[in-house]
Amino acid sequence: MGSCFSKHPTSENFSTEVKVARYEGPVVVELFSSLGDANSPEAEMLFSRLGRGDFKLEMPVILLAYHVDYWNHMGWKDPFGSSLWTARQKAYAEALQIDDLYTPQAVFQGKAQCMASVEDKLLSRITSAPRYPGLEFQATFQRPTENSLQVTLTGHLNSDVDSHGVDINVALYENGLVTDVENGPNIGRVLTTDYVVRKLAKLSSVKNISADTPISETLKFALWDGFDSSKCGIAVFLQNDSHHIFGSQDIKLPKDLQVKEEEE
Template structure:
């Protein structure tokens, strides 16, 4: 039945960062005056024959190859439903499959597939369709980014503590969750089996951890939020290759505002 539920589709900017060496980051004055970044999520798998093309497009987007007029936050989720095809994606998680299924329901789609792009939780397209991707980004509604300050500490070698304090800068009437994603770029895998056998696969903006910072409801744009969370880290963690994205997600999985941080060097 899996082949009926899952499809592997062929073809049918730069990120906004703030960075300080002391582990505290916040928005620049210029960033505060303009609209916030757009969250672009890629659902991909090393077991899907057409996902590498989408991953390359995603990396180009992150490098700024398309000269976008708005900042983007890129998050790549590797799903696990292609693992049965002979190659187990080392970054695949059932948690990301569940997230993609939630979008299938929220966006009234007929099936789940890779590679898929979801923009702000509101629009989607096939992940290796460059024109559709750029169109989705250009047409999305932007709102101010949160004005968070972020502090990063390593209480133990196996953990990362993130403290966020600031205002959302957008009013939240109905319930929403403030989510924090820890992602890693510059990953290279020698694929020895499956649909991409004998290929060297490059992956950027791969989400390793996603946690809820807190839930909010009936909060004004100026109301301050101050919360902390702790991530468990993985073997080989390198702060120079990682970033943290913060975004406000409604109960219908739409993303209203977001902010991106690079981790300090040698954290």
């Protein structure tokens, strides 16, 4: 994701701290799609190209792909589809006053949307989206067990938060997923997808704090079979009750994150 990616200093094999310098904030683009929808693969390819920097955008972007589950009736079940992501799309539809759910849909900073498979519209929405100060967190990753990931974030929001408050959300995503589609509209295709959200959790809720107020919080994710830290990253973003996103940060996981060994 261009300049969003962070550097990874050497640390213990089971714990890695990532330091990220202050930078102008990125645009969060959320894709709602399904591998069971004939129109979604084109949007997924555009998403991958955005992540590679093919379009030479002036602003960094944070990409999150949510696979919905309402296309599963077409004869094939998207292995990454979830009712949680369908519910998230429904919440955006209500906030943006959209009558019907559809895929592929892109949502920009929680404030605007368009058909995600139309390249010109997608790029135009990104370049016109509002931008906010980027978050400034250090991340420490640990694997207490084979099936869990612990993330500790310490730093500042770089924006004042008023009495209305915001949630600090963390999405865990995975790149380089290859799927053989065995049925449905995309039968016979081998589809590669990136930035697929596997987990989403609220780190904390904050209000009435200044931009430089120190924050330190920890959360834990349950992991899936075949988890590979070298293919994963987290997106941290502030979101209010209106679903608007006001600041964000992308952090790649270390490539060789190991399970913490028990101390004798």
